[in-house]
Amino acid sequence: MRARGANATDIIILVVAADDGVMNQTVESIQHAKNARVPVIVAVNKCDKPQAEPERVARELLEHGVVGEEHGGDVQVIPVSALKGDNLMLLAEATVALAEVLELKADPGGLVEGVVIESRTDRGKGAVASVIVQQGTLRRGCVLVAGRSWAKVRFLFDEQDKALEEAGPSRAVQVVGWKDLPSAGEELLEVESEQRAREVVEWRSYEEEQAQLKEEHKVIQERQQEHQERYQEQRQSTAHLSWRQRKAALYRANRQQAAMRPSEKTEKNQHCLPLIVKGDVDGSVEAILSLLETYDGHDQCQMELVHFGVGEVSEKDVNLAETFSGSIYGFNVSASKSILRLAEKKGVQIHLHNIIYKLIDGLKEELSSTLPALLSHNVLGEAAVLAVFQVSVGKKKVLVAGCRVRSGLLDRRMRFRLLRDQETLWEGSLTALKHHKDDVQKVGTGVECGLSLDTALEFSPGDVIVCYEEVSQPQVIAWDPGF
Known part of the structure; x- marks a missing residue:
């Protein structure tokens, strides 16, 4: 949007806040002004605030190649206050003076030329485009073309929504009568008739369709090339096989690819x-x-x-x-x-x-x-296996580990992990946690206990039992739009 504005105007008024100084948006605007080769007038706003530093703003502008007149350059830097209206007339006079020095002139005669600044749909007016007239005089009844849209001007309105009969160069007006909504930034041209406007729009639409077809054809060729290379690789990898074996291998590869596609599509659409x-x-x-x-x-x-x-x-x-x-x-x-x-x-x-x-x-x-939550493990305690016992529970034989809690606590309601030589052998829940002969819910540091797992797994002295809780944390998309 800033680039479009820089290319549409003859003089750029760069507004910089006196308290904030040169920000990233200011640097971007300066670069667009340089690319468009449009002269700049700097308006240092908010100079009425106590923390305003216009001098600091001028120094920061020097770092980006904007040299004010007080530093020997040709850029006018004017301190203003939009809130109180200070120096606004001085800013207007500076703009007029620069326009006279540059001899900015336009021909009010001839066909209309301009640029579309903005477009929108209005309930009562239909498609409306805000345009700046650069050459000629725009009148009601003119036939205009902008991009792939055209209009026979039915009404003209100024910035205060007052009806106009005509608009000369440098005038910004709202144009009503578009058949389709034009895009912002499109060049505005007057043509002699509605038939000519239709021909221009049809030709531009045809050219755009042809360009799109060429792009699609290029993509298709690239895909075909990839498939051809993959096919050659498959043939080379099966060259030593008989033709029956080669046919069976290619058939299996195609079946595998076909089987993968639905799962990939499901996974893609899932999130x-x-x-x-x-x-x-x-x-x-x-x-x-x-x-x-x-x-x-x-x-x-x-x-x-x-x-x-x-x-x-x-x-x-x-x-x-x-x-x-x-x-x-x-x-x-x-x-x-x-x-x-x-x-x-x-x-x-x-x-x-x-x-x-x-x-x-x-x-x-x-x-x-849309993303699944991230699960993290918070370790609550650790216990070392000292001995292994076998007890009878009904007709079943259950292995019980005799342990001593080394740190933290063991909570039967939490999750557990069995480690041997720093390698995880099991994760799950406990079926029993006892201190002496009593069933307990928790066991603290230094206390001996017996425990059994929810699966048949043999313990060994020296194994480590880790008690932990699962913590669910929502994922956050890492996206910096670069404002």
């Missing part, structure tokens, strides 16, 4: 979170999808994007989520009461957020909840 993403505008959806791409997967949990779009959560979204057993995440959108009731009836979770950080945090929590 997979299907997602449906809805946003208020196209740019928001783009930003969320970019963050989702930073999720590089987990050994036990995958994330699958089923559908994304602009607008409120609809019945179609709920039905899709039910079909794929997924969840719906909405950013700056709402869901009607009827949709919420439908989702509750179908068992679909709808998560609505207006802060992107909270949306990602909620997604991390849901991904983590």
Whole structure:
């Protein structure tokens, strides 16, 4: 989004907080400005706060190649306060002065050129795109093309939602009349007729389909090459066999691969979170999808994007989520009461957020909840086997270990492990724990006792009995979107 803004404008006003200084987002914006070769004016905001340090901000900007005029550079650094309105007129005058020095001009005549800043779906207006006019004069009735979308302009609105008849260069307006929702960042061009607009859109769609087909063909060729190499390896490994033996070996290998596929598919789908993403505008959806791409997967949990779009959560979204057993995440959108009731009836979770950080945090929590809990062992005590006895319990002969607790305690309700030469021979539960002739629940350090296991296993003097409890801890997805 920052890169798109840098390429769409003629002058960048870089806002830096005087108390926070240069942050990662500021560094990213500086890099986008350099890549777009657009001049910068720095507005150091929040200068009214007691902890504000505009001088420190200027020094930090030097480290990233932004040299202010007070340090001998050509970048204007202006301290402002958006809260109190301090120096805002000075910032406007600096912007106008820089525009005059750069001789920024545009031709109001000719065909319209511009860029789509944002797009959204409005209940009353339909598909709406916010655009900046860069050349020409945009009027009602103009036919526009942006990417694979086109429009015959029905209405124009300014930033205060007031109707306009026309908009000249540098003017930002909302355009109503799109057949399809254009993507943010698309180049806006005026064409002479609706027929011409349809031809342009059809040609662009055809080119995109051809590019996609080429990409799919490339993937198919790579897969075929892999299969061919695997087949050659199988033939070489069975070259010394007779043709009947070779045929049987290949048959067994194919059967093994076919048997593995369903289990792999089941394991993959067992911990997979299907997602449906809805946003208020196209740019928001783009930003969320970019963050989702930073999720590089987990050994036990995958994330699958089923559908994304602009607008409120609809019945179609709920039905899709039910079909794929997924969840719906909405950013700056709402869901009607009827949709919420439908989702509750179908068992679909709808998560609505207006802060992107909270949306990602909620997604991390849901991904983590799909993972099985981690089991850890907390050792409670150890006992050494001193002697082995055989006692009669009814008609059965039961081996009993005579032990002394070396540390901690033995609790009959917990789990136990038998060690011999540091090697685990058994894990399970006790069938009996006695002190002298009494059945006891716990035995402490230094106390002698007798115990028997839930399986027939011979003890040896010197064996170690370890008492432990199993602690369940939820797993947490390690995902850093890089905000």
